Amino acid sequence: MAKDDNGAEDVTAADSPGAQLATSAASTAVVTRDALVNPGFPPHRPRITDLDPKEERKAERTVYTLFYVSIVGSVFAIAAYMAFPIVAEDPGSVRLNNLFIGLGLTLALLAIGIGAVHWGKALMSDHEGVDERHPVRGTEPVRARAVEIFQQANEESGFGRRTLIRNSLIGALVVFPLPAVVLFRGLGPMDQDPVALLHETLWKKGVRLTMDPSGTPIKAADVTLGSSFHVIPEGLSEMGHGRLEEKAKAAVLLIRMDPSDLIEQEDRKSWSYDGIVAYSKICTHVGCPVALYEQQTHHLLCPCHQSQFDVENHCKVIFGPAKRALPQLPIAVDAEGYLIAQSDFTEPVGPSFWERA
Numbered sequence: 001m002a003k004d005d006n007g008a009e010d011v012t013a014a015d016s017p018g019a020q021l022a023t024s025a026a027s028t029a030v031v032t033r034d035a036l037v038n039p040g041f042p043p044h045r046p047r048i049t050d051l052d053p054k055e056e057r058k059a060e061r062t063v064y065t066l067f068y069v070s071i072v073g074s075v076f077a078i079a080a081y082m083a084f085p086i087v088a089e090d091p092g093s094v095r096l097n098n099l100f101i102g103l104g105l106t107l108a109l110l111a112i113g114i115g116a117v118h119w120g121k122a123l124m125s126d127h128e129g130v131d132e133r134h135p136v137r138g139t140e141p142v143r144a145r146a147v148e149i150f151q152q153a154n155e156e157s158g159f160g161r162r163t164l165i166r167n168s169l170i171g172a173l174v175v176f177p178l179p180a181v182v183l184f185r186g187l188g189p190m191d192q193d194p195v196a197l198l199h200e201t202l203w204k205k206g207v208r209l210t211m212d213p214s215g216t217p218i219k220a221a222d223v224t225l226g227s228s229f230h231v232i233p234e235g236l237s238e239m240g241h242g243r244l245e246e247k248a249k250a251a252v253l254l255i256r257m258d259p260s261d262l263i264e265q266e267d268r269k270s271w272s273y274d275g276i277v278a279y280s281k282i283c284t285h286v287g288c289p290v291a292l293y294e295q296q297t298h299h300l301l302c303p304c305h306q307s308q309f310d311v312e313n314h315c316k317v318i319f320g321p322a323k324r325a326l327p328q329l330p331i332a333v334d335a336e337g338y339l340i341a342q343s344d345f346t347e348p349v350g351p352s353f354w355e356r357a
């Protein structure tokens with residue numbers, strides 16, 4: 001390695017890996033140092049909380065107050081769930097319920113977030129450090145050093161020492177998931193067995209198939225070849241309380257095909273009428289309405305996750321995540337020519353996991 005006139009070191013061809021390429025061509029070649037010089041860390045600038053104990057205490061108060069505010073937000077969300085219950089058929093109650101629960105959860109999350117950021121920026125040590133890369137499992141001295149660093153971080157952050165902040169944060173984090181528990185409970189029927197509920201729909205022997213949503217009864221003669229209808233049981237459109245819940249189980253798709261296209265099991269031959277078949281509209285995957293009928297292929301498509309059902313062959317699954325065929329509604333025609341149900345569905349409608357419960 002040579003020195004120039006100013007005493008600075010030059011890197012010769014032999015010193016620099018990059019320059020080694022030039023060695024064979026000119027053994028006297030000299031290249032100057034071009035690697036970036038590590039500028040190092042900028043000088044540490046103490047914060048106001050590092051210099052003034054009064055400011056430090058003020059920041060500490062702000063942080064634990066925010067964590068307490070988070071607790072208040074979580075409790076408020078639970079109280080709002082009880083104070084503003086969702087009343088069936090009352091959209092106003094849904095609005096109030098969502099508004100106040102949302103406000104509580106927003107407050108709880110925001111306060112935890114702002115408190116944590118303020119704690120980090122104002123009170124925790126802001127000295128920058130370098131942690132060199134090393135093998136995943138460190139040597140024993142490295143591991144001992146890690147423990148030492150952890151203890152140092154604990155000391156510097158004040159997690160062990162600042163008990164008010166630590167306890168209020170733990171309290172906020174423990175209380176925060178509680179509204180979720182309460183909300184999940186509200187997704188299921190409060191006092192009834194969901195499996196039994198899905199076993200029963202409004203379809204009974206003799207109930208007429210009617211148009212959705214008008215409730216107009218459908219004559220078999222009006223269902224032309226290739227057509228499909230969204231169908232509900234007679235009387236459902238006049239129902240008051242619980243209408244939507246019943247519709248979610250009883251919704252049916254009515255399709256007329258050429259009878260020769262149907263591949264019917266022996267024991268189900270009497271479930272259709274002159275090529276007219278009726279299947280539950282509720283997808284057996286996770287319950288979306290299966291409402292897209294492809295007339296050319298006789299396939300039904302669920303738009304949620306693209307399950308496809310073959311109407312020709314008892315709506316068996318031919319693609320997608322659904323695991324079970326759509327339940328078939330046995331139908332017939334009454335003395336006046338209207339389509340009627342022969343019975344309720346013979347299996348639960350909707351997502352398959354219910355029947356395994």
Ligand code: FES
Nearest residue numbers: 283285286302305
């Ligand atoms: S709900 Fe129909 S495919 Fe998922």
